[in-house]
Amino acid sequence: MYRFDYQRPATRADALAACEGDARYLAGGQSLVQAMKLRMSASERLVDLGGIDGMTGIRVEGGQVVVGAMARHADVAASAEVRRALPALAELAEGIGDPAVRSMGTLGGALANADPAACYPAAVLALDATLHTDRRAIAAADFFTGIYQTALEPGELLTEVTFPLAPQAAYLKLRQPASRFAIVGVFVARTAGGVRVAVTGARASVYRETALEAALEASFTPAAAQAVKLDPEGLNDDLHASAAYRAAMISTMAARAVERALAR
Numbered sequence: 001m002y003r004f005d006y007q008r009p010a011t012r013a014d015a016l017a018a019c020e021g022d023a024r025y026l027a028g029g030q031s032l033v034q035a036m037k038l039r040m041s042a043s044e045r046l047v048d049l050g051g052i053d054g055m056t057g058i059r060v061e062g063g064q065v066v067v068g069a070m071a072r073h074a075d076v077a078a079s080a081e082v083r084r085a086l087p088a089l090a091e092l093a094e095g096i097g098d099p100a101v102r103s104m105g106t107l108g109g110a111l112a113n114a115d116p117a118a119c120y121p122a123a124v125l126a127l128d129a130t131l132h133t134d135r136r137a138i139a140a141a142d143f144f145t146g147i148y149q150t151a152l153e154p155g156e157l158l159t160e161v162t163f164p165l166a167p168q169a170a171y172l173k174l175r176q177p178a179s180r181f182a183i184v185g186v187f188v189a190r191t192a193g194g195v196r197v198a199v200t201g202a203r204a205s206v207y208r209e210t211a212l213e214a215a216l217e218a219s220f221t222p223a224a225a226q227a228v229k230l231d232p233e234g235l236n237d238d239l240h241a242s243a244a245y246r247a248a249m250i251s252t253m254a255a256r257a258v259e260r261a262l263a264r
Contacts (some may be wrong), residue, residue: 002039002209008048012055012157016134018047019209023051027070027109030101033213055108055159057078059264060085065163069108073097076107087264088169088187090185097180104232108158111143114205117181121206126187126198129163147204166191168220169259172253173201176240183241186253188212188261190220197254202235202246211255220262222255 009015019025025047026032035041047100049055051178055070058079065086066074067179076082076093083090096102096110096119110120124131124140129140131238134157143151151156182201186209197212215224228251232243241249 004043005045005091005149006048007045008051008145010051010053011243012083012134014050014158015047015049015052015156016155018045019157021045023155024113025157025264027112028072028104030097030105030109031113031115033111034108035093041143049108049157057160058082060164065089065165066160067107067163069111070106070157071109073110074099074107077102082194084126086159086165087168088189088261089163090164092123092171092187095171095180096177097120101180104231105213107161111161112150113157114144114148115181116147116204116206117176117179117183117201118183118206119171119173119182120183120186121202122182122187122200123163124161124198125206125208126196127163127166127169128191128193128196129161131158131160132160133158144205149205164191168261170257170264172251172257172260174253182248182251184253186212186250186257187215188225188254188257190216190261195220200252202250204236209250209254212251216254216258220258222259222262225255225258226251228254 024043026046026048055068057068073093074098169189171187173182185200187198195216197209198205230247232247235243235246237243
């Protein structure tokens with residue numbers, strides 16, 4: 001690991017002031033610290049957000065679940081409010097990594113890192129969430145821009161995420177056994193505005209699968225999802241799964257997600 005300066009500010013203003021030049025925010029460290037240990041990433045300064053009050057809250061208000069960017073996966077999974085208002089989100093958080101990862105990893109860290117196989121991006125995109133920073137509000141559709149790339153500007157601080165409630169929603173993933181990242185993960189949400197299906201683990205970045213959305217708009221049933229045959233062109237093809245296998249599993253995971261959503 002390269003040498004770096006470590007700061008743990010007590011206020012949001014101090015964090016913003018510290019994150020100048022070659023600096024990065026440290027939100028949970030489950031990805032960044034590992035990358036630094038392997039010398040795949042380096043920064044002159046890490047600004048630890050763990051000492052700032054007011055960034056871990058979880059609440060339900062105005063037909064939305066509002067989650068602070070520093071809320072840990074375990075907090076989201078255990079929240080009685082989230083389990084009651086948006087159980088699919090709590091179930092997603094409960095399935096991330098292992099207990100050690102869930103006790104340290106944060107919502108904001110996962111979203112800012114934008115791992116192509118991470119789970120939270122699928123929830124953000126399927127639920128049409130809004131990501132709030134110290135500067136602006138960013139729609140989910142505009143946030144993820146590529147592999148490990150987001151719309152966040154240098155020094156911009158993600159503060160909270162608002163998730164609209166969905167009467168019927170669920171997330172299912174085929175997980176890689178060692179890392180528990182998604183080989184294919186599918187979040188299905190049926191809202192007043194229509195059906196949205198977001199897929200993670202299958203491309204360089206999370207995306208909406210419009211063929212499944214159209215099929216489920218016509219018939220919100222597991223059979224309708226399973227009947228969709230997707231083109232594997234452009235899907236990830238690696239040692240974990242071929243593109244053709246991922247294409248088939250997207251429909252299968254979507255069908256299982258619909259079944260769970262209907263059972264609520």
